[in-house]
Amino acid sequence: MAARLSTCLLAALASNHSAVFTPSSPNYNSSLTIYNLNIPILPAAVTYPSSTEEVAGVVKCAAEGNYKVQAKGGGHSYGNYGWGGESGEVVVNLANLNGYSYDNSTGYATVGAGSRLGSVTTSLYNSGERAVAHGSCPDVGIGGHATIGGVGPTSRQWGATIDHVVSATIVLADSRIVKVSETEHPDLLWALKGAGGSFFVVTEFVLRTEAAPTGGVSYTYSFEGLNATAQAQVFRDFQIFISNPNLSWEFYIMMVGLPQVIEITGAFFGSLDDFNALGLEQAFSIAPAANVTVIPNWLDMVAIWANEAAAAERPAYFYAKSLDVMPNALLSNETIDSMFEYLTTTPDDALTYQLEVQLVSGAMAAVASNATAFPHRDVLYWIFAYAATNGTVSKTTIDFLDGFNDVIYSAFPNENFYAYAGYVDPLLSNGPELYWADNLPRLEQIKTIYDHHDVFHNPQSVPVVSSDKWL
Ligand SMILES: Cc1cc2nc3c(=O)[nH]c(=O)nc-3n(C[C@H](O)[C@H](O)[C@H](O)COP(=O)(O)OP(=O)(O)OC[C@H]3O[C@@H](n4cnc5c(N)ncnc54)[C@H](O)[C@@H]3O)c2cc1C
Ligand SMILES: *[C@@H]1O[C@H](CO)[C@@H](O)[C@H](O)[C@H]1NC(C)=O
Ligand SMILES: *[C@@H]1O[C@H](CO)[C@@H](O)[C@H](O)[C@H]1NC(C)=O
Ligand SMILES: *[C@@H]1O[C@H](CO)[C@@H](O)[C@H](O)[C@H]1NC(C)=O
Ligand SMILES: *[C@@H]1O[C@H](CO)[C@@H](O)[C@H](O)[C@H]1NC(C)=O
Ligand SMILES: *[C@@H]1O[C@H](CO)[C@@H](O)[C@H](O)[C@H]1NC(C)=O
Ligand SMILES: *[C@@H]1O[C@H](CO)[C@@H](O)[C@H](O)[C@H]1NC(C)=O
Numbered sequence: 415m416a417a418r419l420s421t422c423l424l425a426a427l428a429s430n431h432s433a434v435f436t437p438s439s440p441n442y443n444s445s446l447t448i449y450n451l452n453i454p455i456l457p458a459a460v461t462y463p464s465s466t467e468e469v470a471g472v473v474k475c476a477a478e479g480n481y482k483v484q485a486k487g488g489g490h491s492y493g494n495y496g497w498g499g500e501s502g503e504v505v506v507n508l509a510n511l512n513g514y515s516y517d518n519s520t521g522y523a524t525v526g527a528g529s530r531l532g533s534v535t536t537s538l539y540n541s542g543e544r545a546v547a548h549g550s551c552p553d554v555g556i557g558g559h560a561t562i563g564g565v566g567p568t569s570r571q572w573g574a575t576i577d578h579v580v581s582a583t584i585v586l587a588d589s590r591i592v593k594v595s596e597t598e599h600p601d602l603l604w605a606l607k608g609a610g611g612s613f614f615v616v617t618e619f620v621l622r623t624e625a626a627p628t629g630g631v632s633y634t635y636s637f638e639g640l641n642a643t644a645q646a647q648v649f650r651d652f653q654i655f656i657s658n659p660n661l662s663w664e665f666y667i668m669m670v671g672l673p674q675v676i677e678i679t680g681a682f683f684g685s686l687d688d689f690n691a692l693g694l695e696q697a698f699s700i701a702p703a704a705n706v707t708v709i710p711n712w713l714d715m716v717a718i719w720a721n722e723a724a725a726a727e728r729p730a731y732f733y734a735k736s737l738d739v740m741p742n743a744l745l746s747n748e749t750i751d752s753m754f755e756y757l758t759t760t761p762d763d764a765l766t767y768q769l770e771v772q773l774v775s776g777a778m779a780a781v782a783s784n785a786t787a788f789p790h791r792d793v794l795y796w797i798f799a800y801a802a803t804n805g806t807v808s809k810t811t812i813d814f815l816d817g818f819n820d821v822i823y824s825a826f827p828n829e830n831f832y833a834y835a836g837y838v839d840p841l842l843s844n845g846p847e848l849y850w851a852d853n854l855p856r857l858e859q860i861k862t863i864y865d866h867h868d869v870f871h872n873p874q875s876v877p878v879v880s881s882d883k884w885l
């Protein structure tokens with residue numbers, strides 16, 4: 415069976431031996447550059463198609479051989495889902511599909527699905543200073559970003575990366591190449607915007623662009639040497655500040671929490687005077703060390719975020735979780751105290767914990783939660799808890815992070831908490847319910863229509879359901 419797959423793939427890829435790696439290829443192991451070292455994966459094949467037609471050929475070989483398929487964009491899935499998320503899948507590595515063009519009459523950019531965010535940002539800026547919303551890490555792929563969410567510093571102004579997608583070229587499970595847009599297969603465009611990897615391989619995106627901001631203010635407020643009580647105090651002040659519904663959409667803020675440290679960092683896409691008028695520094699009852707810098711150019715601003723994210727780009731042994739806080743269910747002071755008290759119990763084998771708390775809302779919340787497969791529109795902020803270890807992540811470390819989320823869940827026994835599919839948590843037993851919430855039933859219907867044999871699969875992809883469940 416494996417030999418038949420290899421033969422089929424080679425034929426689909428113009429007999430190019432360097433476009434197919436299988437376990438019997440000499441360079442197979444070195445072709446597997448997985449991100450989460452805790453989840454080793456041995457695919458049935460890793461392919462490097464050079465065109466949409468070759469992608470279709472690969473999908474055809476895989477489907478005929480009953481192999482599962484995942485597209486691999488930037489490879490930044492926390493569960494290595496670009497490699498399938500489990501061994502034995504056929505990987506469509508899109509590295510060669512990295513074209514770019516810009517149409518000045520529409521303001522639309524056409525971007526190959528194998529591009530990384532860093533190159534997309536630079537190309538857009540060089541096309542008359544254009545930009546789209548996206549996260550801070552330049553090596554993240556547009557493939558996984560524009561099919562899952564894509565939330566970053568300009569999301570309060572422009573929404574998520576998915577909100578820029580106008581149309582796309584995709585390869586379906588039956589290897590048909592189709593274009594999806596508001597008028598062509600709108601159900602698939604809807605599914606693309608939050609759950610694309612469960613439905614097809616996107617080979618090219620058409621993105622609506624915005625005028626890039628002409629720089630702005632970059633700021634960092636650092637609090638160091640804090641005990642848990644003082645960390646909680648900073649968090650309380652932070653939560654009060656970010657829960658003001660009048661906060662400018664040009665204001666971006668996140669909090670990083672490490673043992674004894676809290677760093678509040680972000681950007682304001684306006685003048686220094688308008689930034690100062692927000693009164694952020696005065697919002698804290700403990701005085702921070704401040705660094706407020708005017709950055710005159712968009713690419714310089716993006717470079718600051720890339721620099722801050724550099725350490726996170728490296729593959730690591732880690733476990734991570736996400737949790738959404740709604741504007742009508744803010745954390746009480748007691749819950750915040752308990753959170754930081756809990757974090758002092760970091761297990762010995764965890765190198766450290768890291769909390770990332772990111773304000774969203776603004777333009778994110780201006781879109782209906784059923785307008786895209788990504789449902790989390792009303793979230794005020796996300797809490798991402800992360801712990802890295804030197805080798806295989808122990809149960810103690812996993813329990814530690816689960817316990818952290820439990821501190822918050824237990825304060826809201828009647829509230830449903832969800833999770834962001836961009837930061838998959840492979841250990842969730844109900845991942846699809848938490849990633850897609852009320853949009854899951856519609857996704858299951860679309861899945862069942864277009865991918866009845868579940869060709870596009872990872873351990874937490876949208877499942878195929880039997881048609882009686884639709885009624
Ligand atoms: C260091 C780091 C920083 C991050 N920062 C942010 C951030 O600021 N904001 C944010 O929102 N997220 C962030 N993320 C999460 C990231 O956006 C998601 O993990 C995203 O899915 C990664 O995309 P990728 O192409 O790099 O990953 P991959 O592992 O290649 O793909 C992830 C999933 O998307 C699917 N996919 C990829 N390409 C395609 C395609 N062309 N067609 C169909 N399906 C496809 C894959 O099959 C897989 O299921 C970050 C992740 C990391 C590791
Ligand atoms: C590739 O890795 C696997 C598992 O990690 C190992 O069993 C195998 O021997 C390796 N093959 C080569 C050629 O190094
Ligand atoms: C692009 O379009 C803008 C207006 O939409 C116009 O001002 C500009 O001159 C155009 N640039 C080029 C290179 O055609
Ligand atoms: C925590 O630090 C604050 C400020 O430094 C101090 O007033 C307080 O007593 C400390 N609390 C504990 C429990 O050590
Ligand atoms: C928000 O703005 C409205 C209208 O200007 C004002 O009435 C309200 O008090 C403001 N809310 C806060 C929390 O500042
Ligand atoms: C302040 O921030 C700017 C922009 O990120 C950076 O270039 C500069 O080195 C920082 N200054 C200090 C003292 O950290
Ligand atoms: C919670 O903490 C904030 C900030 O310290 C304080 O202003 C507020 O009064 C506290 N709320 C309650 C209900 O104690």
Ligand SMILES: *[C@@H]1O[C@H](CO)[C@@H](O)[C@H](O)[C@H]1NC(C)=O
Binds near residue numbers: 762804
């Ligand atoms: C992790 O590895 C580094 C380098 O090998 C070592 O110095 C450190 O003590 C290890 N930490 C833990 C918690 O095991």
Ligand SMILES: *[C@@H]1O[C@H](CO)[C@@H](O)[C@H](O)[C@H]1NC(C)=O
Binds near residue numbers: 782784785
């Ligand atoms: C979203 O929900 C509203 C009602 O709440 C409905 O009118 C609309 O058709 C739905 N949109 C989609 C795309 O399902």
